[in-house]
Amino acid sequence: MMAIQDLRGPPAPQRHAAGVVAAAGFRPSGVLAEELARFLASEIIFCEIAPGTRLTEEDISARYRLSRSPVREAFRLLAADGLVVLSARRGIRVTPVSLRDLAEVQGCRIELEGLAAYQAAVKARAADLAGLRNILEQMGAALAAGDARAYFNHNVAFTTRIHLASGNATLMRLLNGIGKQALRYRYIAYQRVPQLMRVSLPGNRRILAAIRAHEAGRAREITAKLIRNSWAAIEPHITGEDIAPEAE
Amino acid sequence: MMAIQDLRGPPAPQRHAAGVVAAAGFRPSGVLAEELARFLASEIIFCEIAPGTRLTEEDISARYRLSRSPVREAFRLLAADGLVVLSARRGIRVTPVSLRDLAEVQGCRIELEGLAAYQAAVKARAADLAGLRNILEQMGAALAAGDARAYFNHNVAFTTRIHLASGNATLMRLLNGIGKQALRYRYIAYQRVPQLMRVSLPGNRRILAAIRAHEAGRAREITAKLIRNSWAAIEPHITGEDIAPEAE
DNA sequence: GATTCGTCTATTGTATACAATGGACGGACG
DNA sequence: CGTCCGTCCATTGTATACAATAGACGAATC
Structure with missing residues (x-):
């Protein structure tokens, strides 16, 4: 029983x-x-x-x-x-991806990533500079190997390291709240436009240079410009207002 | 049993x-x-x-x-x-309140509130303008009556209305994530420095004027300046690095 | 006396059962 | 044939019981 x-x-x-x-x-x-x-x-x-x-x-x-x-x-x-x-x-x-959402996300990112780069440049601690340089080298290796996925991952790490270097916990919390959504678009970009790597790497090098030189304003400007670049690169690959509305 | x-x-x-x-x-x-x-x-x-x-x-x-x-x-x-x-x-x-936290919150707000004001000015829909003007009148009434708490509430409503007018859902989500923390400091400000109202009201009027005139850059600047003002007003009232660390 | 180790307690982490509710679907009615 | 209303179902909202763990506190050891 x-x-x-x-x-x-x-x-x-x-x-x-x-x-x-x-x-x-x-x-x-x-x-x-x-x-x-x-x-x-x-x-x-x-x-x-x-x-x-x-x-x-x-x-x-x-x-x-x-x-x-x-x-x-x-x-x-x-x-x-x-x-x-x-x-x-x-x-x-x-959440569906759309041109409108892309614009909202990138618009906010320009401000917040810009602020993070600015504050990182103001501080520019040695440990942060070393960490960033290290990541840049890995990005270079990935680019040389033509490995877009690896480049993407290192690029994300680079961005996150800058957030950390800003030393601003509140800013990190906000960036975390938008960063994941942004990653969707950033991934689409590197998947569809791998040649974006060639523009992105020198740009990131210049950000690090600006941070090292304590040129906060310039760090912010370059950051904003890079985001606008990738934004423009992604845009043509987002179809219409709403992609994939049909569920599986 | x-x-x-x-x-x-x-x-x-x-x-x-x-x-x-x-x-x-x-x-x-x-x-x-x-x-x-x-x-x-x-x-x-x-x-x-x-x-x-x-x-x-x-x-x-x-x-x-x-x-x-x-x-x-x-x-x-x-x-x-x-x-x-x-x-x-x-x-x-x-979360304890501290000078450091205040600086982080206000630093981020300058960027995000500024962006909201900018985008609101670009759009400047009639309904939004009417709503904002209406709230400003209530703020004026509260100031005339010397009612700091009422002024505070209307001021919050004004800010929120600008967020809405930006038409940017992502930005609103981010502002919501930092806004509540900011409100703690804003409340301290109006409680301890009620005369802040006299500066704030004309400032908010000028923001609305800039939005109405589609002068986006100016709307952003005035917004940033107002936040810096209130920041400076609050600072002396936050004691040390960490207020009230002892629980009840 | 200092140190280490176990036990105990406070608190959150997880599992599960039950309640409520919005919407779909079908039948009654005109 | 269209519309309205009731019923049912899918899905989340809430309550509760049990598991795991970090830290405190004390006893045993050296």
Whole structure:
């Protein structure tokens, strides 16, 4: 005879974060909600989940064998980063990409990335300069090897390092809130316009030079110009107002 | 004899959002997490919860007779707005106010509020102009009546209306993420330096004039200047690096 | 006395069950 | 045939129970 509790399925002892063997490359180690948010964020940024896709908490929770609590929390984090749009009792939608959204994101980035470069130049600590130079070298190597994906990753690291060098925690929080959304467009750019690398590398070198020389205003200007460049490069590749509105 | 379930206390039928009679002026109507976040945010902004105060999910959940789920979610929202700092298994701390934090917040605001004013001036829709003029009149009335609190509220409304007029959803999201933290300092300013009103009102009038005249650059400049003014006015009233580090 | 180690406690992290609600769908009615 | 209304379902919102862990506190050891 079965025990009473079997009537409602296996009791599924709470495993918490330990020993979860989840699907499709998602290997949680620490806090599930954050890990899941990071994982889904990269899926969205690299277009492995298409813009406009509809998701539900239940879907994800079943797919990765988690309870709804961390899944729900993960979606709130993604929403705060602008990667998904929540609508009460109607599911969750991966934020569509559009020319309008691109313009909004880049417009804000020009101000905030510019400010970060400015403040980094004012401070210009030796450790930051060394770190930035190091990353630039890796970017150069990736460019030489023609590895757009590696270049992209190092480029992101370079940007993040500048944020850190600004020493402004509030600014970093804001940039984090827009940076993930921006990454979607930046990824499209490097995927579709790999030759962007050739313009970007010298530009980044000049940013570092300006920071090293404490020329804050110039660091800001170059940063703004680079963003405008990549903006212009991406624009032709965003189709219409709304890409991929049909969910899978 | 008592029923078995009585051994672990009253079953407390799930009331969801209906009929909750909570403590201390908190009257939830819609989604509990959001209502609670709004309520706690205002408590923090108006210093009814002191900077540096330590809280726990359990505390709040007991105080307002809610389960931990919405409480937890509310705290995540507050953390995203920079009003509290979460530390795993060590409780939640109301973000302290400090000169450094003030500088970070105002530095970012100059860029973002400036951009909002700029874009509002580029668009300058009739409805927005009318709305702004209307709010300015209320500000004038509050100033005439010497009502600093009312002036503060209208001033916040004015700022928010400009954000809206920019028509930039991403910018609004970012401003929302920093605005609440900024409000704490803005409130301190109007509380401690009520004469700030006399400078602020003409400044805001000039912003509206610039927006009406489509003079985007000027709108941005005036906005930046006003923020610098209030920054300078607040600074002397923030004591040292960290105010009120002792919890109640 | 200082140090190390275990245990205990406070607090968050996760799982699950139940409530509420917006929208879809179909039937009754004109 | 179109419109309105009720029912049902998918989905999120909330409540609660249980697991894990960081830090405190004390006892044993040297």
